[in-house]
Amino acid sequence: MKPPRLADRFLQFFCAPHLLEEVQGDLHEEFEYQVERVGVRRARWRYWRDVLGFFQPRYIKRKPSQYPQTYLFSPIMIRNYFKIALRSLQRNKVYTSINILGLSLGMTCGLLIFLLVKYHLSFDNFHAHSDRIYRIVTEQHRDNISYVAAVPSPLGKAFRNDYTFAEKVGRICTFDDMPITIKGKKGLNKFKESQGVAFTETEYFDIFNFPLSVGNFQNALREPNTGIITERIAQKYFGNTNPINQIFRVDNKLDIRVTGILKNLPSNSDQKTEIFISYPTLKSYNDWLGSDDAWGGIHSAMQCFVRLRPRVLPSEVEKVFPAYVKKFRPTSKNVHHYKLQLLNDVHFNAQYGGAMNKQTLWILSLIGLFLIITACVNFINLATAQALNRSKEVGVRKVLGSLRGQLFWQFIAQTGLIAAIAGGIALGLAVLALPYVNQWFATEISLNLLTDWRLVAFIPALILIVTFFAGSYPGLILAGFQPIVALKGKLSQQNIGGFNTRRALIIVQFSISQVLIIGMIVIARQIYYAQKADLGFNKDAIMLIPIASTPQQAKTVKAQLQHLAGVEKVSLCYSAPASNSYWQTAPRYDNHSEEEAFRTSVRAADNDYLPTFDLKLVAGRNLYPSDTVKEFLVNETFAKKLNLASPSDLLGKNLRVNGNMTGPIVGVVKDFHDHSFHEDINAVCIPSASDFYNNYAIKISTANVPTTMAAIEKIWTKMHPEQIYEYTFLDEHIASFYETEALMLKLIQLFSLIAVFIGCLGLYGLISFMATQKTKEIGIRKVLGSNIAQILWIFGKEFVRLIIVSFLIAAPIAWWFMNQWLQDFKFHITIQPWIFVVTIAITLLVATLTVIYEATKAALVNPVKSLKSE
């Protein structure tokens, strides 16, 4: 009967050698005795207890040795380590540069991803009491639930007056893309603010920490037609003149007097608007939103922030909201549930329009980690392969009295040197790549080593971790050589770590690469599909230009445009058939007393809409020309949602949408995609309603496009001298639906390129190692009559096997991930077998190119040379 082995090992590990014999002897004797007395199981427990009892300083402290110690860290030896390290790096230039290249690429990605993640996690973290700041958001319960980060405009005021939960309630109503004009000495200065303007209550600035540099919040943003702007905007609009009491004109409607200047907003805030107008002004801009009884609907511009009193629970507050719904929206089929969203969540919650998904950050961090791991794996591979070359050195050092620890630290020093060089290069590369990263992610990340202590800590930490992760294993192997064997030159691959370890590492690398490659192909195919598939309308050669005038003027412009030579058709419309805009409303069909449970998108447009976009009718006729709502077109889905057998059943039935638009249905349009492929096709109705037209949709002929475009611009500018001319092409507009995916594609292309590259470096290392190992074997084979092809196959067999195994690991993982990803799309491709075939073909091709040179070199060696030396 033996005592527990693990406990024994532990004892041997910690107990001082001069005490071990008696202690262990006593313990064993006691164990024997206890086995007799209480049985094996309890004796084993007691043994553990007794061993742990000895785990104290008295038994751990070693007896001082009577011989002098070799210092592990003597400065002279450390200097020597670095000198030898530099020499050996210089001698193996290829090996060194492969390592440095691989490591610095991996570290660059790690560094950039670190910066990106840090930037996003720092969003809006500079407000006092941010754990008590919430945004009120709305869940709209209909036949499905939709989420908006906005509330009915009177809610904020009512909540402030009726309850004492909140210290501050601040409403802010932001309108994007605002034209701003300023009377200068030489006529009008025109600006277009894509971040728009915000009608803001003063309380908003009590909640958030955006300080004023000129003026004070006692009187700023109180009176109608006053506003505050940031220093940047003040400089842009008024140059060096004093901006206070200057006037600027918003959307050609409102004259706003500047009463205060804000310090520039930090880039890590979701508050991007830099022009704030007093909230009382809202009434003269949008009568409905500014009124106190606009409970009928939600405008997405209208946000409301609160800072609760300490110790008030959000769930408590959410309980009082239903009373408002009951009071102000008793009959609506669209039941509002108001919720509190914590400020920390605002930036990350995609449901409420958060800019960055936390999950994406996690995936990015994971990819960064993987790239660093692959680079380290590479290093381990190459270093162990190289270890044989240093066996003589290790032997001599050991004979002269080196300890294992010293040899280990020597190798770590060398690794540290490589890692530090790679870290320096990575920093340089990161600085160079940062502008592109900022452009891709629309971020304003800066890399400043002087102010950012986290970054300053991160770089050495990364270098240190890489050094130990990459250097420990080869270091241990190197330090473990037996001096006699090493000096005799009889070391073989058995002595320097299993070949299989290295195979496994290569498999890991290629699995990562192949997952990324499959991901890349699937994303690219899906984007291609979304842009090239039949959307139900023609999107080629259609320009969209905003309407910036009265309906009458718009009609004049349309008539002028139609006379241009290159213009085929012009339609005035609310938006293109597929669009981001959500004008959705519950329809009332066939004079039913209640609204239907589903919603319909409204695409208000004139009678030229169908021919311009090449939409097909399946029943009935097109609209007759009209400026007001007289008739409707609907799509096939509309009929399906009403459970009608045939679209023609709809014809002639009355339809009422948006409260007051009513008329008969005169035609049914073939289904088209009214949003991106992320969404199902909605029910759609198309009325003529000139008050709602936002765009001229112009179909131009493909000949002489520049002349046509110039002519269009001329007409437009003549009609709208106060505006800035802008246009988009419909196909670009549709491509912009998939911006996130396009960004992801770019990233994954980059990452898979780097992963494949690093993987190839590793493979190269493995093959060159094999080549030296098999020199004799190749020589003998050649003597016995092998030809070059047979010898190449020795290498080919090896890496083909590795890649196939890694493919078998990668394929199911990639399939699962990409299938999950595709679920985001209502219309998506299926993952077809050819994608996998292409992936493995690409990998094999790249791998072949990597190994062919080294393998051929080994195969061509004259056997006389390789067999002569022994």
Add this chain to the structure above:
Amino acid sequence: MKRVYLGEFEEIVLLAVAVMEGQAYGVAITHEILHQTGRDVRLNQVHSALQRLEEKGMVKSEMGEPTAERGGRRKRLFSVTAFGQRTLHEIQEVRASFWSRLANPLKLSV
């Protein structure tokens, strides 16, 4: 002479060593104490006590013969030094003088 103090447990261990006359080593002492006093002492406590006693010069030790039940390991055998014996005697005398001056020992049980 500088008086050396013994803890209560050390005194028990020292007595056990004295009683066992050259056959005293860790496990044996532990068992002896268990039989005599009924207290469940642990090996590491006994070892610590022996080490402290040796540092104080009350016991001396030498390595014994290896035995099979200890996996061929030798045991460290302890014996009491003259100084140890004297200390035990002194303790005994101090106690005896106190006991003799106690008028009615039964009062203690109150």
